[in-house]
Amino acid sequence: MESVLVWNAVAGIxxxxxxxxxxxxxxxxxxxxxxxLKPGNLLPDFEALDENGKPVHSRELLGAxxxxxxxxxxxxxFCSRQVEELTAHYREIVAxxxxxxxxxxxxxxxxxxxxxxxxVEFDFWLDxxxxxxxxLGLVQTGAVPEEHRGEYGEDSVWxxxxxxxxxxxxxxxxxxxxxxxxxxxxxxxxxxxQISGSD
Numbered sequence: 500m501e502s503v504l505v506w507n508a509v510a511g512i513x514x515x516x517x518x519x520x521x522x523x524x525x526x527x528x529x530x531x532x533x534x535x536l537k538p539g540n541l542l543p544d545f546e547a548l549d550e551n552g553k554p555v556h557s558r559e560l561l562g563a564x565x566x567x568x569x570x571x572x573x574x575x576x577f578c579s580r581q582v583e584e585l586t587a588h589y590r591e592i593v594a595x596x597x598x599x600x601x602x603x604x605x606x607x608x609x610x611x612x613x614x615x616x617x618x619v620e621f622d623f624w625l626d627x628x629x630x631x632x633x634x635l636g637l638v639q640t641g642a643v644p645e646e647h648r649g650e651y652g653e654d655s656v657w658x659x660x661x662x663x664x665x666x667x668x669x670x671x672x673x674x675x676x677x678x679x680x681x682x683x684x685x686x687x688x689x690x691x692x693q694i695s696g697s698d
Contacts, residue, residue, distance in 0.1 A: 533636030
């Protein structure tokens with residue numbers, strides 16, 4: 500009898516999980532990379548804020564390759580893991596002459612702590628109003644969990660990774676197919692090596 504109850508409970512949990520995933524996918528269908536971010540296009544000029552609240556523009560990246568990551572925030576465990584993985588490869592990125600930029604809707608204090616732990620330095624850009632995400636077609640509506648909406652609002656961004664060459668041309672663009680999906684650092688490094696001609 501107990502085993503029947505256990506199996507019924509497990510089946511109920513699975514049913515709820517399936518319903519949640521399906522309902523979320525209907526609300527936020529699988530994303531499609533915006534035309535403006537297709538490889539071969541110039542990175543659109545956009546304005547964000549740096550950690551000191553001063554305006555920064557994507558055109559300021561011209562002259563060196565860059566890896567630009569659009570992340571959701573420190574409430575997202577997949578984004579936090581991605582930050583840790585990339586900071587571990589920071590020295591390889593810098594050795595290829597590239598900059599590492601994180602763009603997020605809110606300051607990522609935990610991201611900064613991770614960077615300090617690994618003794619690396621990257622640029623953090625703030626897109627608090629999601630104006631950059633809207634310009635680039637990266638808004639994910641209703642993506643923030645209820646418990647974090649007081650601080651972060653309802654909408655967030657689809658996690659996206661761009662590799663841009665020194666002329667501002669997008670050479671690699673990866674939009675996460677689902678929330679847990681993130682590009683491996685090796686993929687981004689390979690794109691950088693192709694730019695630098697070392698691969």
